[in-house]
Amino acid sequence: MYDTSKTADGATEQMATKFHCADVQVFYGATHAIKDVNVDIQDKTVTAFIGPSGCGKSTFLRCLNRMNDTIDVARVEGTILLDGEDVYDARVDPVQLRAKVGMVFQKPNPFPKSIYENVAYGPKIHGMARTKGDLDELVERALRRAALWDEVKDRLDATGTGLSGGQQQRLCIARAVATEPEVLLMDEPASALDPIATSQIEELIDELRQNYAVVIVTHSMQQAARVSQKTAFFHLGNLVEYDDTSKIFTNPEDPRTESYITGRIG
Ligand SMILES: Nc1ncnc2c1ncn2[C@@H]1O[C@H](COP(=O)(O)OP(=O)(O)OP(=O)(O)O)[C@@H](O)[C@H]1O
Numbered sequence: 001m002y003d004t005s006k007t008a009d010g011a012t013e014q015m016a017t018k019f020h021c022a023d024v025q026v027f028y029g030a031t032h033a034i035k036d037v038n039v040d041i042q043d044k045t046v047t048a049f050i051g052p053s054g055c056g057k058s059t060f061l062r063c064l065n066r067m068n069d070t071i072d073v074a075r076v077e078g079t080i081l082l083d084g085e086d087v088y089d090a091r092v093d094p095v096q097l098r099a100k101v102g103m104v105f106q107k108p109n110p111f112p113k114s115i116y117e118n119v120a121y122g123p124k125i126h127g128m129a130r131t132k133g134d135l136d137e138l139v140e141r142a143l144r145r146a147a148l149w150d151e152v153k154d155r156l157d158a159t160g161t162g163l164s165g166g167q168q169q170r171l172c173i174a175r176a177v178a179t180e181p182e183v184l185l186m187d188e189p190a191s192a193l194d195p196i197a198t199s200q201i202e203e204l205i206d207e208l209r210q211n212y213a214v215v216i217v218t219h220s221m222q223q224a225a226r227v228s229q230k231t232a233f234f235h236l237g238n239l240v241e242y243d244d245t246s247k248i249f250t251n252p253e254d255p256r257t258e259s260y261i262t263g264r265i266g
Pocket residue numbers: 028031033051052053054055056057058059060071073
C-alpha cells in the first residue's frame with residue numbers, strides 16, 4: 001500500500017495510498033466515459049489529472065466523493081477504496097463522505113450568506129462545535145488555512161459573494177477544509193482567476209498537501225507541473241499514464257502522453 005515519491009532534493013519519501021481504484025467504469029446512459037481505470041492515489045501528495053477536453057477527468061474526479069450519484073444517468077462500476085473502505089458501500093452516507101472528501105469547483109460558488117456562515121455551515125451540520133466559541137475557532141482556523149483570514153477578519157459578517165473572485169475561491173477552500181477533510185478534490189480551481197489569484201491558490205495547494213491528499217483537474221500543463229508530484233494523463237476515457245509529474249513531463253512512456261504535453265493533441 002505504499003509508493004515511493006521523490007522529494008525536491010531527490011530523497012525518497014513513503015506515502016500511504018489514500019484511494020485505491022480498480023477497474024473503474026463510468027457510463028452516462030450509453031456513453032462509456034471512463035474505461036477500466038486502475039490507479040492508487042497517494043496521501044499528502046498533489047495529484048494532477050490532465051488530458052484533452054472530454055477525456056473524463058472531471059467524471060473520474062467525481063467518482064472519488066460520489067458526486068456522480070447526483071447525475072441521474074451516471075452509473076459507476078468497479079472498486080474505489082478510501083483508506084481500505086469501499087466508498088460505494090450501501091452503508092456509506094454520501095454526505096459524510098463528502099465532508100471527508102471535500103470539493104472545490106471551477107467557478108467559486110459561495111453561499112449568498114456571510115463569510116462566517118459560509119465557513120460555519122459544514123461544521124454546524126456535522127455537529128463539530130458545541131459552543132459559539134468552538135465554532136468561532138473552527139471558522140478562524142479554516143480561514144487561516146485558506147490564507148484568507150487576514151483579508152476578512154474585520155468583516156466576517158459581510159456577504160461572501162461580495163469578495164473578489166480569488167477571495168471567493170479561497171472562501172470555498174476554507175468552507176471545504178472547515179469540516180476537517182482528508183482529501184480535497186479541485187476541479188480547475190484557478191481557471192476563472194487572474195494570474196495573481198492563481199498563484200495564491202497554487203501556493204495554498206502546496207501548503208494543503210502537508211495535511212491532505214489533493215487531486216486537481218487542470219487544463220494548464222504549466223500548473224500541473226508547478227503544483228503536483230503525481231500526474232495522471234487521461235485520453236478518451238482511458239488512464240493512459242500515471243507517474244511522477246517530473247517523469248510525465250520530461251520522459252513519458254506513452255506516445256499519446258508525449259503528443260499531449262508537446263501540444264500535438266488536445
Ligand atoms: N452529466 C453528463 N451527462 C452526460 N454525459 C456527460 C455528463 N458529464 C460528462 N459527460 C460526458 O462524459 C465525457 C467525459 O466528460 P468530462 O466532463 O468528465 O471530461 P473532462 O475531461 O473533465 O472535460 P473538460 O476538460 O472539457 O472539462 C464526455 O464525453 C462528456 O460529454
